[in-house]
Amino acid sequence: MGDIRDGVHDDPLRTLVLNGTARQAVLSVVAGRTIMADGVIDGVDLDYWRLKGQELFDKMRQAYSVRDTLNRPANELFPPVYARLER
Incomplete structure (x- = not known):
C-alpha cells in the first residue's frame, strides 16, 4: 500500500x-x-474480456449520438482531453 x-x-x-x-x-x-x-485467473482469457469490454464501451459511446437532439457524432460529444494522432 x-x-x-x-x-x-x-x-x-x-x-x-x-x-x-x-x-x-x-x-x-x-x-x-x-x-x-499473481493477478491471473486460471481458464480466463483476460485479454479477450478486455477487448470485449472495449467493444461494448465503444458501442455504448456511439449510441449517445442517437439520443442527442443535434445528432452529433460521439467524437464531438466526447472530445479527447489531449490531441490524438491519427493511426
Whole structure:
C-alpha cells in the first residue's frame, strides 16, 4: 500500500477497501479455493474480456449520438482531453 493512489492511510483494510483499485488485487480466495493468484485467473482469457469490454464501451459511446437532439457524432460529444494522432 505504498502507491500514491492509495491516499492517506488509516486502517489498512479500510484504506484498501475505500481507496484500492483492481490493479492491487493479486490473490483472491473464495471458500478456501484460490480463484486468482499473481493477478491471473486460471481458464480466463483476460485479454479477450478486455477487448470485449472495449467493444461494448465503444458501442455504448456511439449510441449517445442517437439520443442527442443535434445528432452529433460521439467524437464531438466526447472530445479527447489531449490531441490524438491519427493511426
